[in-house]
Amino acid sequence: KQEVTQIPAALSVPEGENLVLNCSFTDSAIYNLQWFRQDPGKGLTSLLLIQSSQREQTSGRLNASLDKSSGRSTLYIAASQPGDSATYLCAVTDNNAGNMLTFGGGTRLMVKP
Amino acid sequence: DAGVIQSPRHEVTEMGQEVTLRCKLISGHNSLFWYRQTMMRGLELLIYFNNNVPIDDSGMPEDRFSAKMPNASFSTLKIQPSEPRDSAVYFCASSRDRVQGYTFGSGTRLTVV
Numbered sequence: 001k002q003e004v005t006q007i008p009a010a011l012s013v014p015e016g017e018n019l020v021l022n023c024s025f026t027d028s029a030i031y032n033l034q035w036f037r038q039d040p041g042k043g044l045t046s047l048l049l050i051q052s053s054q055r056e057q058t059s060g061r062l063n064a065s066l067d068k069s070s071g072r073s074t075l076y077i078a079a080s081q082p083g084d085s086a087t088y089l090c091a092v093t094d095n096n097a098g099n100m101l102t103f104g105g106g107t108r109l110m111v112k113p
Numbered sequence: 114d115a116g117v118i119q120s121p122r123h124e125v126t127e128m129g130q131e132v133t134l135r136c137k138l139i140s141g142h143n144s145l146f147w148y149r150q151t152m153m154r155g156l157e158l159l160i161y162f163n164n165n166v167p168i169d170d171s172g173m174p175e176d177r178f179s180a181k182m183p184n185a186s187f188s189t190l191k192i193q194p195s196e197p198r199d200s201a202v203y204f205c206a207s208s209r210d211r212v213q214g215y216t217f218g219s220g221t222r223l224t225v226v
Binding site: 031032034036042043044045046049089091093099100101102103105106 | 144146155156158161163168169204206208210211213214215216217218219220
């Protein structure tokens with residue numbers, strides 16, 4: 001059974017810092033990996049999607065990398081801003097007919113002005 | 114596209130009452146997931162469908178929960194009878210063959226008193 005772990009569970013940084021959020025998964029047979037953002041009391045917003053054949057994806061100040069063989073992904077946020085404060089979740093879709101989507105527990109990020 | 118649409122946004126009901134949550138998929142999507150989110154347990158997968166067929170319902174807490182897809186674009190999650198421990202935010206998400214990742218609805222916040 002696929003298990004997804006995110007470290008750290010919570011992170012507090014001063015504005016302007018570059019930071020890295022980590023995601024690991026136990027079964028490397030994945031179809032893709034998706035990073036989401038969730039603001040308090042809100043739904044999940046997709047940030048980046050990395051297909052299993054890709055190594056990284058970039059969107060603005062966000063860069064996500066994928067090392068499928070080692071079961072790891074990182075989300076890099078450059079020049080963090082208070083507006084980046086949210087919970088960040090990674091989720092993997094298994095490479096089977098069922099399209100199973102498994103989430104990590106999330107990293108709660110606070111960027112202080 | 115209006116995205117994944119969930120209704121109602123908020124629901125407050127008394128213990129023992131029947132609750133029906135609704136989800137409209139994005140046109141052309143063929144996979145649907147129902148998740149429940151609480152502070153204690155995070156995101157829990159309840160059930161998912163592929164091409165209107167339930168693939169895995171092992172996450173459904175008990176017989177009080179049931180989910181259906183009466184057609185390719187719509188799903189319901191029913192709780193009967195509801196209990197206070199069912200209070201949570203319920204999300205649905207859809208995808209087209211997982212290729213473009215998953216899109217989440219805004220959720221239904223359920224409070225059972």
